[in-house]
Amino acid sequence: MIDLDLYRKYRLKNVINASGKMTILGVSKVPTDVVSQQKFGDENFFEMSDLVIKTGKYLANLLNAEDAVIVNSASAGIALAVAAVIGKGQLYHVYHPYDNRYIQREVIMPKGQNVDYGAPEELMISLGGGKLVEAGYANMCKSDHLEMQITDQTSAILYVKSHHAVQKSMLSISEAVKIAHEHNLPLILDAAAEEDLNKYLKLDVDIIIFSGAKALEGPASGLVYGKKKYINWIRMQSHGIGRAMKIGKENILGLAAAIERYLKVGPESGKSMQKRLSPFLKNLNQIPYINAREVQDAAGREIYRAAVTVSNDSPNSAIKIVEELKNGDPAIYTREYRVNEGIIEFDIRAVQQNEMEKIINALIKIQRREN
Incomplete structure (x- = not known):
């Protein structure tokens, strides 16, 4: 049930999100059982370093990863991972991340x-003290x-698994891992909006970064997991640039609960989505x-x-x-x-039946109003 009083209080728009798990709209709706664990975090105190380490170990065990750490966003995860692989666990680097003595920054x-x-990948690399080197071409x-x-x-090496990125003529993640490991380098994977938490561990990716609020339907947060050495280095960054990216106790517990729930329930299946989409498409085609x-x-x-x-x-x-x-x-x-091509897409993952009807009615009204 929408509390319209809060929309009125702050003079906010009521929004139907047919764009997907988008940061500009608050990403996802957080399930009630996850919110209850956030509430527990809000109402109690913890030794924060202990909370970070032990929730990470718990999640790593669930995922069969060597280690994991909850951070405040996938973007933070990129910056912290880059800082970690540059500093290689040196405490001096944590306090002086941009010192010129660290030359392995590419x-x-x-x-x-x-x-x-929503922000450039290269900006997160720079924030972590890295220097971007592009490989190949825009289309290959x-x-x-x-x-x-x-x-x-x-x-x-950083690989971005995303619908935003170029898909054609692109080397695979496993090929990128092979190149990285042949040169004793870690492969960092930005998989922010991906859905399979185990897939990339099986490909031997060293550092995997997920958004906590997208497919996982948790609070504002990020999950970084993979090889123990690198996760330890990332945790060290909490005393450096990570201090400006710290996450609250309530969101740590919230994401841990969301991941537990996700591993049991999973995302909506493609078949379910197609079934819900079918009558919506039929109604759209009447406009x-x-x-x-x-x-x-x-x-x-x-x-779908x-x-x-x-x-x-x-x-x-x-347009x-x-x-x-x-x-x-x-x-x-x-x-x-693709709106510049005359194509509008509707993502129904967060759209209920009554909201689909509102979309149809809005489109009919617009199309009947000739300019």
């Missing part, structure tokens, strides 16, 4: 993965492209100047969406429709990545 990334996900990166960039100043079809997530995840193509003779362009939806009451947010 972090190699496929060029097509240097994306802006092979193993050879990655390997030719390795020098005696390389500290790590003038609109053609709707089912599409799968570009990065290959079992996520409605892709709406707006016809050229429509009284409203796709105009998106703006009208956002300016409505409730405000309806869609996926806008």
Whole structure:
């Protein structure tokens, strides 16, 4: 039940999130049982270093990882991982992360993965004291492209598994791991919005970074897990740049509960999503100047969406429709990545049946209003 009084109190828009697990909208709805463990954290005290270590060990055991640590976001996880592999566990580095004596600062990334996900990947690398070196080209990166960039100043290889990144002609994660390990380098994987927590451990990735608030449906947080040595180095950063990225006790307990729940329940299945999507697509196709079809997530995840193509003779362009939806009451947010092509995508993972009806009614109203 929506507490409309809070929307009124702060003069906020009521929002229907048909864009996906997006930070700009607060990412996910947190389940009640997870919120209850956050509440316990809010109402009690802990030795924080003990809480960080022991929740990490507990989660590592659940995931069959060597170690894990909860941080305040996936972005923080990138910066902390980069700082960790540069400093290699030296306490002096923790206090002086940008000291010129540390020359192994280069972090190699496929060029097509240097994306802006709300902030640039390269900015998080810089925050951790790293220097980005791009490999390959915007539309291609092979193993050879990655390997030719390795020098005696390389500290790590970073791979971004995301729908934001270029998908075609890209070396696989396992190929990137092979190159990294042949040169005694760690592979850092930004898997913020991914869904399979075990997949990348099986590929022998050294440092894996997940957002706690996306697929895992936890509070604002991040999970970093993988090889024990690197996780220890990352934890050390709490006395350095990590101090500015600290996470509260309530969110540590909340994410731990969310991961437990996720491992038992998992995400909504692709079949379930397709079943819910079918009547929505049928109703969308009754709206003038609109053609709707089912599409799968570009990065290959079992996520199915409605892709709406707006016809050229429509009284409203796709761009105009998106703006009208956002300016409505409730405000309806869609996926806008292809709106310049005349295509609007609707992600229904957080959309209920009554909200789908509101989307349909809003679109009918917009399309009947000729400009």
